[in-house]
Amino acid sequence: MKKAPVYFTDMRCGMGDSLLTKLARLIKKAGIGDINFQHQYTAIKIHFGEPGNLSFLRPNFAKVVADYVRDKGGLPFLTDCNTLYVGRRNNAVAHLAAATENGYSPLTTGCENIIADGLRGTDDLEVPVRNGEYCKTARIGRAVMDADIFISLSHFKGHECTGFGGALKNIGMGCGSRAGKMAMHHQGKPHVVAAKCVGCGRCAKECNENAIVVTAKKASINHAQCVGCGRCIGACNLHAIEPAGDGTNATLNCKIAEYAQAVLDGRPHFHISIVNQVSPFCDCHGENDAAVIPDIGMFASFDPVALDKACIDAANAAPEIKTSILSERDAAKTGDHFTKIHPTTDWRSQITHAGKIGLGTGDYELKTVK
Numbered sequence: 001m002k003k004a005p006v007y008f009t010d011m012r013c014g015m016g017d018s019l020l021t022k023l024a025r026l027i028k029k030a031g032i033g034d035i036n037f038q039h040q041y042t043a044i045k046i047h048f049g050e051p052g053n054l055s056f057l058r059p060n061f062a063k064v065v066a067d068y069v070r071d072k073g074g075l076p077f078l079t080d081c082n083t084l085y086v087g088r089r090n091n092a093v094a095h096l097a098a099a100t101e102n103g104y105s106p107l108t109t110g111c112e113n114i115i116a117d118g119l120r121g122t123d124d125l126e127v128p129v130r131n132g133e134y135c136k137t138a139r140i141g142r143a144v145m146d147a148d149i150f151i152s153l154s155h156f157k158g159h160e161c162t163g164f165g166g167a168l169k170n171i172g173m174g175c176g177s178r179a180g181k182m183a184m185h186h187q188g189k190p191h192v193v194a195a196k197c198v199g200c201g202r203c204a205k206e207c208n209e210n211a212i213v214v215t216a217k218k219a220s221i222n223h224a225q226c227v228g229c230g231r232c233i234g235a236c237n238l239h240a241i242e243p244a245g246d247g248t249n250a251t252l253n254c255k256i257a258e259y260a261q262a263v264l265d266g267r268p269h270f271h272i273s274i275v276n277q278v279s280p281f282c283d284c285h286g287e288n289d290a291a292v293i294p295d296i297g298m299f300a301s302f303d304p305v306a307l308d309k310a311c312i313d314a315a316n317a318a319p320e321i322k323t324s325i326l327s328e329r330d331a332a333k334t335g336d337h338f339t340k341i342h343p344t345t346d347w348r349s350q351i352t353h354a355g356k357i358g359l360g361t362g363d364y365e366l367k368t369v370k
C-alpha cells in the first residue's frame with residue numbers, strides 16, 4: 001500500500017502568527033479543500049472533556065475547523081456520544097451542560113453541540129462493518145450517521161485500556177452509542193488484586209452499574225453486573241484493579257477499529273489530532289495528571305490510521321517529563337512511554353487491525369507545514 005501523507009506542524013509560534021492560524025494552514029495543506037462541503041451536514045467529532053479535567057482540547061481549535069467548513073458552504077456541528085460510565089457526560093442534558101461549562105457553545109465555536117445518541121444514549125443506528133471480524137454491525141449515534149461528512153478532531157493522550165487515545169478511539173469508541181460502547185467493552189471485565197486493595201471504596205463510587213462492593217476492606221467486582229467500561233481501573237490510585245489478562249484490551253482495540261470503519265465507510269472524512277498536554281489517562285477522567293511528554297504539535301490526514309501512527313511515533317520519540325507519572329514507573333518496565341504507563345495494554349493491536357480491515361495504513365509519510 002502507498003504511504004499515506006500525514007501533515008504536521010509544531011507548536012512553535014512567532015509573533016504575528018498563532019496556533020490557530022497554524023491549524024488553519026495545516027488543514028488546508030493537508031487537502032481538506034478537496035471535500036465539497038456545500039450544503040453538507042458536517043459532524044465534527046470532539047471530546048468536550050469531563051468537567052474537572054483541564055487537558056481536553058480548547059474550543060478555539062474546534063472553531064477553526066467549524067469556520068472553515070462554514071466558509072465553504074457546509075453546515076458544521078460539534079458532536080459526541082454519551083459515556084457508558086458514571087460522570088457528567090452520560091446523558092445528553094448533563095453532557096451539554098458539561099460542554100458549555102468547558103467553553104463549548106455557539107458563542108465560542110460558532111456552531112451547535114449535538115449529542116449524537118440522544119438523551120439516554122439509545123438513539124443509534126445499526127451499521128454494517130466492512131471486513132469486520134469481531135463486529136458484523138456497529139451501534140453508532142444517529143446524528144453521526146445522519147451527517148454527510150465526518151471530521152475527527154481529537155486530543156492525543158494516554159489511555160488505560162487502549163494504551164493511547166487518538167483519532168481511531170475518538171471515532172470508534174466515541175461514536176458508539178451506549179449499546180455500542182457496551183458491545184466494544186463487554187469482554188474486558190476487570191478484577192481486583194486483593195493484595196493491593198485497601199478498601200477505600202473510590203472504585204465503587206465510580207461504577208455506574210453498582211458492580212463493585214467493598215467488604216472487609218477489600219473490593220470485589222460482580223461480573224454479572226459489570227459492563228466492562230474500564231472506569232474503575234483509572235479510579236484506583238493503587239492500581240489494584242486490572243483488566244482481564246486474556247488479551248481483552250487487544251480485542252477492545254480491534255473492535256474500536258471496526259467501529260471506526262463503520263463510522264467512516266462510504267462518505268468523505270478528514271482527521272486532525274492535537275498532541276498537546278499529553279496526559280497519561282483519557283479526558284473522560286474528572287482530573288488530568290501532569291503531561292508525560294512536552295507538547296509535540298498538530299497532525300492532519302485523510303487516513304486516521306496513518307494519523308494515529310504518526311502521533312504515537314512522535315510522542316514516543318519525545319523525552320519523558322521527569323515530574324510525570326512516567327518517572328514513577330518501575331525502571332525494569334521496558335517499552336515505549338505508553339506501554340510503560342499502561343503495561344497491560346498494546347496500542348499496536350489497534351493500528352494493525354485497522355490496517356488489516358482496510359481502514360488505512362500505518363505506513364505514512366510526514367510532511368511538515370510551517
Ligand code: SF4
Nearest residue numbers: 197198200201203236
Ligand atoms: S479504589 Fe482501589 S484500593 Fe480503593 S477499594 Fe477500589 S480497588 Fe481497593
Ligand code: SF4
Nearest residue numbers: 207226227229230232
Ligand atoms: S466494575 Fe465494571 S462496570 Fe463498574 S466501573 Fe468497573 S468496569 Fe465499569
